[in-house]
Structure formats: C-alpha cells, structure tokens
Amino acid sequence: MKNIQIERIESVIVDLPTIRPHHLSMAVMRSQTIVIVRLFCSDGIEGLGEATTIGGLSYGDESPEGMKLTIDTYIAPLLQGKSALSINAVMALLEYTIKGNHFVKSAIETALLDAQGKRLGVSVATLLGGAVTQTLPVLWTLASGDTDKDIQEAHTLLENGRHKAFKLKIGRNDRKADVAHVAAIKAAVGPDVIVTVDVNQAWTESVAKQGIAQLQEAGIDLIEQPIVKTNFDGLARLTQYFQVPIMADEAAGTVSDAFKLAKIGGGSVFALKISKAGGLTNIQKQAAIAQGAGISLYGGTMLEGTIGTVASAHVFSTLPHLDWGTELFGPLLLTEDIVKKRLTYGNGVMEIPQEPGLGVELDMNQVDKFKRR
Ligand code: MUC
Numbered sequence: 001m002k003n004i005q006i007e008r009i010e011s012v013i014v015d016l017p018t019i020r021p022h023h024l025s026m027a028v029m030r031s032q033t034i035v036i037v038r039l040f041c042s043d044g045i046e047g048l049g050e051a052t053t054i055g056g057l058s059y060g061d062e063s064p065e066g067m068k069l070t071i072d073t074y075i076a077p078l079l080q081g082k083s084a085l086s087i088n089a090v091m092a093l094l095e096y097t098i099k100g101n102h103f104v105k106s107a108i109e110t111a112l113l114d115a116q117g118k119r120l121g122v123s124v125a126t127l128l129g130g131a132v133t134q135t136l137p138v139l140w141t142l143a144s145g146d147t148d149k150d151i152q153e154a155h156t157l158l159e160n161g162r163h164k165a166f167k168l169k170i171g172r173n174d175r176k177a178d179v180a181h182v183a184a185i186k187a188a189v190g191p192d193v194i195v196t197v198d199v200n201q202a203w204t205e206s207v208a209k210q211g212i213a214q215l216q217e218a219g220i221d222l223i224e225q226p227i228v229k230t231n232f233d234g235l236a237r238l239t240q241y242f243q244v245p246i247m248a249d250e251a252a253g254t255v256s257d258a259f260k261l262a263k264i265g266g267g268s269v270f271a272l273k274i275s276k277a278g279g280l281t282n283i284q285k286q287a288a289i290a291q292g293a294g295i296s297l298y299g300g301t302m303l304e305g306t307i308g309t310v311a312s313a314h315v316f317s318t319l320p321h322l323d324w325g326t327e328l329f330g331p332l333l334l335t336e337d338i339v340k341k342r343l344t345y346g347n348g349v350m351e352i353p354q355e356p357g358l359g360v361e362l363d364m365n366q367v368d369k370f371k372r373r
C-alpha cells in the first residue's frame, strides 16, 4: 500500500441533551458535551474519534474546551502530513511531543484505527487482534438523585430486560444516608440482581472502612473507587481487608498506574477506560498487567456518545476475560445522537457494529444542530 497521509484533523464540540440529570459525587450532569474528532486522510478516508469527560473539569483534568484547543492548536499541525498507516508511529510521536492529555490521545488513536479499518475492510476489533464476542453485557447506572425514582427505573429496566445489573453512584450525601439509599435499592431489586456502588473517591479511608462494611452487609457485589485516586496503598489495604471486591477506577488511569496498583494489590478489579488510558492499545496493555496479577476486568465508560462507546466496545471485545462486564450505556443517556444509526441494546447486552472500522457514521444534520457555536 502506497503511503497515505493525514491531511487534516477537525474537532467539533457538541452539547447533547440527556434523558434525566445524572448525579455523581463530584457533579450533576444535566447534558453531555462531546468532542468529535474527524481525521481526513489523503486516500479520501475519514476516521472518527471522540474525547468526552464528565462534568467539565470535575472528573478528569481535561475539559471539552481544552481538548478542542489541544487538538486544533497542537495535534492537528503536528500530525499533518504524517503517515496514516503507521498508527503506532503516530501515537509514539504524540506521546513524545505532548505530555498527558490522555482523553485527546484516545480520540486520535480511535480516529486512526477507524480510518485504517475502513481502508482494509475490517473492524477495529479485527485490527486489535480479533474479537472474542460480538456482544457485551452492559449494566445501567441508577443516578437520578432520588431513591424512589431509581427503584422505579430499575424495575422498568428489569421488566423490559434491557439491563440485568445496576451501578449506584454515592458520595454526595453523608455516609449513613448513602448507605440507606443503596440498601433500599438492593432490597427492592432482590438478591439475584447484581448491584455495584461507585463512590467516586468521596470517602476518606476511615469512612470507607465503615461504609464498605455496611455495603457488604447489604449484599452489594462490588465497591468502586471508594477513596481518593492517589491513595494506592489505601486501596490495597481495603482490598485486603474486605471480602467484597474493590475496583480501581480513577486510580487505574494509565498503563503505569495499572502496573503500580497490580504490584501492591491495589484493587481486585480494574475499570478500563480508553480515555483514561490514552487509547485502545493501552487498554490491551493494562489488561495484560491485570492478567499477570490475577486482577479482574471491567469495561468502563466516561459516558461517551456512540463513537467513544463503540471504540471501547471494540477493544473490550478482544479481551477474553471481562469478568465484570461493562457499563457502556453512555448513548442511552442521550435523548438525541449525532450518528446515523444508534446502537442496539437488549437482553442485558449491546451489539457491537461489525462494519469496517468502528462501524459508525456521523449524521451531519445532527452535528450541525448540536454543534457549539
Ligand atoms: C465513573 O466514575 O465510573 C461511569 C458510569 C457512570 O454512571 O458514571 C461513570 C463514571
């Protein structure tokens, strides 16, 4: 194949409405902001990527506006004229030239893989070594901010079969109120439905010890990121102390974080996210570390729209042991989307598009409608 170059890269911010507010310990999300990356190659092929975060700067250290600026000002000129075929070389150049900015790097790698897949007529999962599944289990996060509404939502979703497991977000209220909220939902859905809890770093280690004991008693199946992400040793202590599995999310950001956590037993499960890791190939590296350390895996989300969700699904589908399934429900939080065909969810799983590349097409009318001006 003759050399094919990256001609130009465009980024667009879209603000999409959500079905209801989504309450997390550090933010209430009332709409979702997505940065779409369009990477145009000299053979006429366009690759799509997505950089998305949660609640402005309250989750990660990259904001949507900052990500657009980084792409337009630094990445687009740097990559113009570079080979679109050697994705590893482009990513190595990015890693060398631009510090941090993992969310943006993930969007660029996604766009390069999408373009390459379209060019070769294969899916992104095929480029990454091949899928072991064409569907992935997807849980739903109950986070309306109200216990009764959450119970109602859970019953509806269990009845229509769309989801079979739930995650609850706590940490905004005091520990006792949060534990009562969780216990009420767990009691309402019953012992056979998996319920996990994400504290999003809100507890100190001592509060976590009390809180996790109560959550374990209430029958909760997994506790996600109970304490601040920098307290790796604390995560290791909690993992050793409790029977209920402890999952590292914010702590398990990069490949190097995964290695450091694995070395000290900081978490018995890792939440993998392409944004935190800086791309899809880094997910496979984190998974290899976890495999070597006997740590289980969970397919996480940054509440991305369809592009980021499908990119995540492609790489997660290459992992033979995704013990805790995924939370790739981001597109379901949106009332409207910017792709031509929305994803199919049902019977507790999502179907992964099988067309070349990501298998996702932008709907330019929708992009235009929701584009920030
Ligand atoms: C997080 O921390 O896991 C993922 C699902 C959800 O509801 O929020 C995100 C963020």
Ligand code: MG
Pocket: 198, 200, 224, 225, 249, 250, 271
């Ligand atoms: Mg989390």
